[in-house]
Amino acid sequence: MKTISTENSHGGTQGVYVNRSDVCDCDMTFAVFLPPQAKGRKLPVLWYLSGLTCTHANVMEKGEYRRLAAELGIIIVCPDTSPRGDAVPDEPDNWQFGKGAGFYVDATEPPFAQNYRMYSYIVDELPKLIEAEFPVDMTRQGIFGHSMGGHGAITIALKNPERFGSCSAFAPISHPSVSGWSKPAFQKYLGSDEKNWRAYDACSLIEDGHRFPEFLVDQGTADSFLEDGLRPEELRQACETAGISLRLRMQEGYGHSYFFISTFMEDHLRWHARRLGE
Amino acid sequence: MKTISTENSHGGTQGVYVNRSDVCDCDMTFAVFLPPQAKGRKLPVLWYLSGLTCTHANVMEKGEYRRLAAELGIIIVCPDTSPRGDAVPDEPDNWQFGKGAGFYVDATEPPFAQNYRMYSYIVDELPKLIEAEFPVDMTRQGIFGHSMGGHGAITIALKNPERFGSCSAFAPISHPSVSGWSKPAFQKYLGSDEKNWRAYDACSLIEDGHRFPEFLVDQGTADSFLEDGLRPEELRQACETAGISLRLRMQEGYGHSYFFISTFMEDHLRWHARRLGE
Numbered sequence: 177m178k179t180i181s182t183e184n185s186h187g188g189t190q191g192v193y194v195n196r197s198d199v200c201d202c203d204m205t206f207a208v209f210l211p212p213q214a215k216g217r218k219l220p221v222l223w224y225l226s227g228l229t230c231t232h233a234n235v236m237e238k239g240e241y242r243r244l245a246a247e248l249g250i251i252i253v254c255p256d257t258s259p260r261g262d263a264v265p266d267e268p269d270n271w272q273f274g275k276g277a278g279f280y281v282d283a284t285e286p287p288f289a290q291n292y293r294m295y296s297y298i299v300d301e302l303p304k305l306i307e308a309e310f311p312v313d314m315t316r317q318g319i320f321g322h323s324m325g326g327h328g329a330i331t332i333a334l335k336n337p338e339r340f341g342s343c344s345a346f347a348p349i350s351h352p353s354v355s356g357w358s359k360p361a362f363q364k365y366l367g368s369d370e371k372n373w374r375a376y377d378a379c380s381l382i383e384d385g386h387r388f389p390e391f392l393v394d395q396g397t398a399d400s401f402l403e404d405g406l407r408p409e410e411l412r413q414a415c416e417t418a419g420i421s422l423r424l425r426m427q428e429g430y431g432h433s434y435f436f437i438s439t440f441m442e443d444h445l446r447w448h449a450r451r452l453g454e
Numbered sequence: 455m456k457t458i459s460t461e462n463s464h465g466g467t468q469g470v471y472v473n474r475s476d477v478c479d480c481d482m483t484f485a486v487f488l489p490p491q492a493k494g495r496k497l498p499v500l501w502y503l504s505g506l507t508c509t510h511a512n513v514m515e516k517g518e519y520r521r522l523a524a525e526l527g528i529i530i531v532c533p534d535t536s537p538r539g540d541a542v543p544d545e546p547d548n549w550q551f552g553k554g555a556g557f558y559v560d561a562t563e564p565p566f567a568q569n570y571r572m573y574s575y576i577v578d579e580l581p582k583l584i585e586a587e588f589p590v591d592m593t594r595q596g597i598f599g600h601s602m603g604g605h606g607a608i609t610i611a612l613k614n615p616e617r618f619g620s621c622s623a624f625a626p627i628s629h630p631s632v633s634g635w636s637k638p639a640f641q642k643y644l645g646s647d648e649k650n651w652r653a654y655d656a657c658s659l660i661e662d663g664h665r666f667p668e669f670l671v672d673q674g675t676a677d678s679f680l681e682d683g684l685r686p687e688e689l690r691q692a693c694e695t696a697g698i699s700l701r702l703r704m705q706e707g708y709g710h711s712y713f714f715i716s717t718f719m720e721d722h723l724r725w726h727a728r729r730l731g732e
Contacts, residue, residue, distance in 0.1 A: 183708075183709050184674070431462065435461040438463065439465070
């Protein structure tokens with residue numbers, strides 16, 4: 177692991193790091209915020225998964241998480257959203273597929289299967305690195321994210337409920353198998369047999385018996401992706417049918433941007449802190 | 455004035471606007487945050503001047519001012535740092551001069567005098583527009599900024615002490631007539647007679663008798679521009695000699711970036727709110 181930069185912020189340290197990912201077969205960059213409490217002891221770790229077009233940097237710059245993470249003593253890890261580099265296949269004119277749009281799946285279809293293995297990167301490879309390099313208490317992990325990253329957080333929590341003590345999302349893609357911006361991506365990453373998509377779709381995972389105790393979801397009512405792309409009502413129905421506790425808050429007049437995320441970041445961090453133990 | 459965008463954030467509205475500036479002879483973009491209290495009454499207004507290379511957007515995205523401005527009921531105006539557009543003379547490879555580097559002076563030298571009139575834009579033209587378009591109480595104005603914008607805030611406060619009830623700065627350029635990155639710019643904007651630079655130099659203005667009751671200045675000790683570019687000790691000496699109250703806080707290990715600004719934003723907003731009346 178190589179350190180790109182570290183900066184004091186809110187009493188802690190915001191770092192950016194790069195490592196060679198065997199899983200994604202490329203260099204991967206990620207951000208880690210260490211609150212001041214990290215000098216003395218192991219702390220809970222919260223994984224933030226970003227949305228389409230983002231890198232590790234967007235939420236690091238615009239998410240406004242450091243003040244409260246420093247108060248609560250939580251380490252925040254912000255990975256990238258896809259493999260990167262000249263050797264990685266891409267559709268440069270398509271912001272909903274390829275670089276910046278890994279959808280947190282392990283692709284099975286050539287030529288994407290070689291690099292687009294974001295599920296294994298987030299669930300297996302990066303946690304090992306974070307555990308080896310930072311003072312994290314891996315018995316206290318939470319996961320959250322925005323849009324495509326909210327989809328990633330919810331699906332990863334549903335598939336790994338023993339690992340995560342908390343999960344929340346800002347405007348998550350709730351039913352990617354049917355949304356206009358995720359269906360073509362799933363087809364290219366996972367093939368045309370839609371049965372294979374169910375392992376990466378929150379609504380399908382719940383239908384298929386996966387469970388997580390509770391979710392917090394914030395969704396802006398002025399979000400232009402609400403109806404087709406995000407579909408929070410379908411997540412609500414799936415959770416209701418399955419008896420999963422979903423706190424879905426429709427936030428009047430809010431959009432899809434970091435102005436929305438940063439507004440409700442404090443509520444989410446407190447939600448996670450209460451469940452991970454402060 | 456044309457609205458570029460408005461977004462709900464922290465209970466208020468973050469807007470971006472553009473207007474034709476007669477003073478700068480070009481279109482000028484600026485950001486205004488209206489806290490929720492603005493729906494019912496006129497509120498204090500705080501002017502934030504940004505540093506080299508920035509537009510209105512940098513502090514809007516990374517400054518973390520909205521949460522507290524919404525709590526305190528303060529309107530925040532973030533102007534651009536220079537004239538813009540194809541017709542504006544520039545040195546594209548020089549980040550310390552031209553576009554993004556207006557230094558809040560009224561240039562006197564051709565070809566820059568036609569557009570680079572940021573002092574008059576900030577002090578005369580933009581306030582008239584803001585007063586006409588937003589619910590601001592112009593009897594309660596404060597001003598602050600970062601680096602080149604801290605220089606702008608302090609010099610504008612010193613020259614207009616009757617207008618501003620409060621002034622603070624993050625890592626201001628304190629003595630631009632002698633700093634490596636501002637001296638060449640002053641020469642090109644204001645000519646080679648250094649007497650004419652004194653009207654835009656905080657230390658010189660104080661030496662020449664200008665006064666402001668008190669300043670809050672935060673400065674990171676790990677700021678790579680500390681010694682040559684910023685020179686807070688020279689501001690301290692000038693203030694001491696003149697009997698101006700300067701609260702200069704050296705912040706251990708902090709750099710020059712928005713990670714530093716956002717950390718101490720809350721302290722600055724509370725400083726202004728106490729002086730402007732909450």
